[in-house]
Amino acid sequence: xxxxxxxxxxxxxxxxxxxxxxxxxxxxxxxxxxxxxxxxxxxxxxxxxxxxxxxxxxxxxxxxxxxxxxxxxxxxxxxxxxxxxxxxxxxxxxxxxxxxxxxxxxxxxxxxxxxxxxxxxxxxxxxxxxxxxxxxxxxxxxxxxxxxxxxxxxxxxxxxxxxxxxxxxxxxxxxxxxxxxxxxxxxxxxxxxxxxxxxxxxxxxxxxxxxxxxxxxxxxxxxxxxxxxxxxxxxxxxxxxxxxxxxxxxxxxxxxxxxxxxxxxxxxxxxxxxxxxxxxxxxxxxxxxxxxxxxxxxxxxxxxxxxxxxxxxxxxxxxxxxxxxxxxxxxxxxxxxxxxxxxxxxxxxxxxxxxxxxxxxxxxxxxxxxxxxxxxxxxxxxxxxxxxxxxxxxxxxxxxxxxxxxxxxxxxxxxxxxxxxxxxxxxxxxxxxxxxxxxxxxxxxxxxxxxxxxxxxxxxxxxxxxxxxxxxxxxxxxxxxxxxxxxxxxxxxxxxxxxxxxxxxxxxxxxxxxxxxxxxxxxxxxxxxxxxxxxxxxxxxxxxxxxxxxxxxxxxxxxxxxxxxxxxxxxxxxxxxxxxxxxxxxxxxxxxxxxxxxxxxxxxxxxxxxxxxxxxxxxxxxxxxxxxxxxxxxxxxxxxxxxxxxxxxxxxxxxxxxxxxxxxxxxxxxxxxxxxxxxxxxxxxxxxxxxxxxxxxxxxxxxxxxxxxxxxxxxxxxxxxxxxxxxxxxxxxxxxxxxxxxxxxxxxxxxxxxxxxxxxxxxxxxxxxx
Numbered sequence: 001x002x003x004x005x006x007x008x009x010x011x012x013x014x015x016x017x018x019x020x021x022x023x024x025x026x027x028x029x030x031x032x033x034x035x036x037x038x039x040x041x042x043x044x045x046x047x048x049x050x051x052x053x054x055x056x057x058x059x060x061x062x063x064x065x066x067x068x069x070x071x072x073x074x075x076x077x078x079x080x081x082x083x084x085x086x087x088x089x090x091x092x093x094x095x096x097x098x099x100x101x102x103x104x105x106x107x108x109x110x111x112x113x114x115x116x117x118x119x120x121x122x123x124x125x126x127x128x129x130x131x132x133x134x135x136x137x138x139x140x141x142x143x144x145x146x147x148x149x150x151x152x153x154x155x156x157x158x159x160x161x162x163x164x165x166x167x168x169x170x171x172x173x174x175x176x177x178x179x180x181x182x183x184x185x186x187x188x189x190x191x192x193x194x195x196x197x198x199x200x201x202x203x204x205x206x207x208x209x210x211x212x213x214x215x216x217x218x219x220x221x222x223x224x225x226x227x228x229x230x231x232x233x234x235x236x237x238x239x240x241x242x243x244x245x246x247x248x249x250x251x252x253x254x255x256x257x258x259x260x261x262x263x264x265x266x267x268x269x270x271x272x273x274x275x276x277x278x279x280x281x282x283x284x285x286x287x288x289x290x291x292x293x294x295x296x297x298x299x300x301x302x303x304x305x306x307x308x309x310x311x312x313x314x315x316x317x318x319x320x321x322x323x324x325x326x327x328x329x330x331x332x333x334x335x336x337x338x339x340x341x342x343x344x345x346x347x348x349x350x351x352x353x354x355x356x357x358x359x360x361x362x363x364x365x366x367x368x369x370x371x372x373x374x375x376x377x378x379x380x381x382x383x384x385x386x387x388x389x390x391x392x393x394x395x396x397x398x399x400x401x402x403x404x405x406x407x408x409x410x411x412x413x414x415x416x417x418x419x420x421x422x423x424x425x426x427x428x429x430x431x432x433x434x435x436x437x438x439x440x441x442x443x444x445x446x447x448x449x450x451x452x453x454x455x456x457x458x459x460x461x462x463x464x465x466x467x468x469x470x471x472x473x474x475x476x477x478x479x480x481x482x483x484x485x486x487x488x489x490x491x492x493x494x495x496x497x498x499x500x501x502x503x504x505x506x507x508x509x510x511x512x513x514x515x516x517x518x519x520x521x522x523x524x525x526x527x528x529x530x531x532x533x534x535x536x537x538x539x540x541x542x543x544x545x546x547x548x549x550x551x552x553x554x555x556x557x558x559x560x561x562x563x564x565x566x567x568x569x570x571x572x573x574x575x576x577x578x579x580x581x582x583x584x585x586x587x588x589x590x591x592x593x594x595x596x597x598x599x600x601x602x603x604x605x606x607x608x609x610x611x612x613x614x615x616x617x618x619x620x621x622x623x624x625x626x627x628x629x630x631x632x633x634x635x636x637x638x639x640x641x642x643x644x645x646x647x648x649x650x651x652x653x654x655x656x657x658x659x660x661x662x663x664x665x666x667x668x669x670x671x672x673x674x675x676x677x678x679x680x681x682x683x684x685x686x687x688x689x690x691x692x693x694x695x696x697x698x699x700x701x702x703x704x705x706x707x708x709x710x711x712x713x714x715x716x717x718x719x720x721x722x723x724x725x726x727x728x729x730x731x732x733x734x735x736x737x738x739x740x741x742x743x744x745x746x747x748x749x750x751x752x753x754x755x756x757x758x759x760x761x762x763x764x765x766x767x768x769x770x
Contacts, residue, residue: 003671008317011118013325013669018102018111018126020049024677027052029668030115031349031680032122032142033332035341036149037085037264038348040679041113041122044091044140044156049103052180052677055085056348057264058341059356060212061413062179062188066420074399076425080354080411080418082344083188086175086203086216088262089142091156092243094168098132100158105130110137117328120146120302121295127161135161144263145294146301146335150278151263151286153294159255167250169258171220172243175203181351191240195276199233200283201242202276215275218262219283222246225255261286268340305331308722308729309372311692315717322665323692326685327372333682336369336377342384343683350679354419357384357412359431360639360683362438363608367445368686371693371723375446382442385435386455389462391415396462399426401469404534406462408435423493427486429470432463433504437612440511444701447726453519453526457512461534464512467505468544471551479552487564489605490637491587491595495565497554500609507613509548513541561628564605571599575631585636585673601629603637604644611643614650623651638667642687646695649711657695658713664688693721697732707752708732710739725749730760741766 005022006029007014015026030041040054063078093100102108111126121143129135142154158167175191182188186208193204200219206212222231233244250256265278286294309327313320333347342357343365361381370378385392385408392406395417401407409417410424410431419425439456443449452460471480482505487498516536520527530536554563563569579600583589586600604611606629610622626647635641645660663672665688668680693699696719698709706725710732712718718735729744730751743749743760751758753768760766 002674003676006321006669008321010317010320011116011324013115013117013321015113016111018108020103023047023049024052025671026113027054028349028676028679030113030122031329031332031347032115032120032144033329033348034144034146034149034152035331035333035335035337037144037152038332039089039144039152040349041115042089043102043124044089044142044154045093045100045102046090047103048101052350053084053087053177054180054348054350055087055089055177056082057085057212057214057266058338058348059268059413060085060207060214060266061210061354061356062186062207063209063418064182064186064354068420072422074426075422076417076420078418079420080356080413081179081181081188082346082351082354082356083207084177084179084351085214085264086173086189086205087177088173088216088218088264089152089154089260090172090174091154091258091260092170092172093156093158094170095130095134095136095158095160095165096132097166097168098130098134100128100130100136100138102126102128106133117324118302118306119295119299121298134163134165136165137161141295143295143298145286145298147297148282148285148294149337150265150269150282151261151294153286153291154260154262155257155291156260157255157257158250160250160252162252164249164251166247167256168245168247169220169222169256170243170245171218171258171260172241173201173203173216173218173262174241175205175216176238176240179351181354189240194237194240194242196235196237196242196244197280199244200280201244202279203240203242204275205240213267213272213275215265215279216262217265217276217279217283218260219287220244220246220258220260222248223257223259224248224250226257259291268338308724311689311719311721313716313719314735316713316715319662319665319716322662322669323688325669326665326688329680329682330365330368330685330689334365334369336373336380339380339383342381345681345683346679347682349682352678354411358410358683359434360686362434363612364639364642364683364686364690366438366441367694368689370442370445371725372689374724374727375442375448378442378446379448379451382439382451383455385438386459388412388415389459393462396466401466403465403469403540404462405465405469406432406459407466408432408463423486424490427484427494428490429466429485430487430498430501430504432466433501433508436460436463436508436511437504445725447704449518452515453523453530457515457519457526457530458534460508460512460515461530461536464509464544465540467508468547471505471547474552477552478550480547480550481552487605488603488608488637488639489564489601491598491600491602492565493596495567497552498565498605499553499562500564500605502551502553503609503613506548506551509544513545516541559628561625562606564601564629568599571597573599573632576600576634577631579634584634586634587636588674599632601633603635603640604633605629607647608643611646619651622647626651635663636673638664638673638681638684639687641667642684642691642695645691649691649695649698650709652711654711654713657691657711658715661688661691661695661713664691692719693723697721697734699723699732702752705750705752706730707755708739709754710734712736739768741768
């Protein structure tokens with residue numbers, strides 16, 4: 001860990017004491033969102049210290065032109081920027097004409113910030129002494145509504161302590177914002193109109209190039225000691241800002257309060273010409289409910305989420321806090337309401353990585369959403385890729401592939417590749433395999449095969465065509481090889497025969513052929529439609545089969561392991577344990593060529609394949625490969641510790657599994673990789689959920705049934721989780737002594753526990769003890 005200032009708490013993230021050096025980290029950690037929009041935990045009042053200002057609207061982006069030193073054919077034209085949206089949370093505060101600014105105060109005491117995950121709100125309180133010697137206390141609370149997901153609410157209270165004071169609240173909208181992350185310092189927003197109507201203000205703006213139209217809005221009212229007071233605001237406008245100022249003489253000990261509603265309407269949900277009227281409508285609904293009424297609905301909405309998604313851990317507060325933080329942030333990022341959206345790796349917490357969709361969604365997030373929501377949410381995530389199939393075919397065509405071969409993008413907003421690093425764009429092609437695996441995983445878990453004949457088979461065909469064309473025949477090896485790739489371990493680029501990539505290619509082809517045969521047998525009308533559409537022939541399928549059946553896999557007889565790639569044993573195999581810790585993390589200390597020549601593994605690579613396809617390998621195989629590769633793994637990808645935790649638990653190495661669990665669950669809270677100031681690692685948080693449910697709980701699908709091999713770390717007294725399995729809700733509770741199952745609904749459920757068949761009756765707690 002690299003930081004340790006977050007207070008242990010089961011339901012809240014708490015910071016005590018003001019420290020300017022950790023403001024950016026806290027802005028990430030205390031971020032809030034509601035699936036439709038989100039924001040870093042920036043202060044409402046002005047702050048002149050170092051800060052990373054960020055507000056984001058789901059699905060709104062800018063195609064920032066690719067910036068590279070040497071252009072290569074096939075490069076994406078742009079790198080999609082998650083756009084910093086117009087700021088609506090701002091409330092500047094003046095006390096006797098002096099700005100409240102924590103960076104300039106004589107003293108800041110009793111500072112406390114809390115992100116309440118149970119109820120879905122962010123609060124802050126402090127006592128400050130300004131340069132004019134006025135002492136004030138401040139209390140704020142804000143949230144982004146889950147029910148009215150276009151609106152957020154802020155309550156800001158200030159009390160002068162040692163003297164009467166004239167206090168001015170200046171709530172504002174500001175569209176003159178810039179991105180922290182930009183290639184060319186382009187102007188991203190074009191403001192068309194700044195307007196106000198009574199106590200409401202609006203800024204209409206559109207994005208350059210992508211032409212997303214938005215309206216940012218606000219409405220405020222002020223109170224003294226909780227009594228509404230009518231204050232006529234002074235209004236100031238510029239070409240991209242509007243400020244309302246409410247001044248009031250406040251006696252010492254009295255509290256001046258402002259309640260502000262704000263947010264965005266976007267043309268994804270409304271006609272462009274109706275954005276202001278839509279804003280008025282949602283403001284009216286919010287004002288009718290009032291701050292407390294909207295907060296009450298917020299608390300109930302989060303209660304409903306936690307009822308299904310919560311994981312409890314008894315006896316280990318930091319572990320409990322970690323998993324709830326992960327579950328909370330996942331639900332703030334994506335709720336499954338809009339199939340046009342997806343799960344960005346930073347969510348609404350930062351701008352790094354660009355784009356909204358990586359292979360993380362299929363490999364890590366879909367299992368979480370399948371189990372904690374319902375299959376329709378997971379199916380929407382699959383359909384997102386189906387809707388981008390034509391773009392995937394276009395992407396492959398730009399690289400010279402033909403005949404409907406599909407290469408899904410590594411990074412995308414709309415199906416186009418928008419990642420501008422050649423070793424990722426051209427070579428990290430294993431993402432295709434994760435998309436095919438997600439289709440298989442969805443059917444395995446939900447038993448809903450209908451997606452495959454309706455949509456999924458076309459995706460599988462496009463992917464199989466890609467793999468068949470991407471492989472080449474080696475006369476030396478008398479096998480098909482895949483050259484010039486980057487596997488999940490991005491600390492090796494342009495390597496030959498990455499085992500994980502080759503194995504996925506073979507599996508994808510076999511699975512596509514298996515699916516074609518099943519659809520032909522059981523869904524013939526869909527089969528005919530798809531064959532006519534794709535022009536797929538029996539001879540082409542034979543070509544696929546030949547490639548898959550003769551795929552080359554690098555292997556070391558000496559070590560009895562599959563090699564990560566052909567040249568892995570040529571490296572100086574010094575383990576991480578023998579690496580000088582002052583050199584960590586190596587991605588911040590070493591040159592890139594030194595990293596590429598090293599044996600160090602950013603994240604699970606061969607072991608990622610063993611995680612996906614564990615039923616195709618023995619326990620002894622896993623143990624041998626784990627023991628060989630884990631000592632070289634630096635876990636500098638957020639996606640790495642969760643996979644290793646699951647596999648360590650499978651190997652009954654519970655202390656190691658627990659250590660990896662803490663790392664994945666508290667990756668951001670404890671800033672393991674020294675980068676939390678840039679934003680959180682949202683998609684890997686689904687892996688944290690998996691490390692408990694699949695790791696310690698041992699949940700699998702075996703013989704078309706749920707199967708569990710429950711284990712528990714010695715540090716825990718017990719843990720529990722719920723899953724929605726084929727529309728039946730099963731609660732699992734594991735203690736040091738026993739495992740119990742409780743089933744909701746009206747029908748029984750057959751499961752396997754440690755390999756033995758158990759029948760769980762509905763509405764009855766079943767104890768299963770060894």
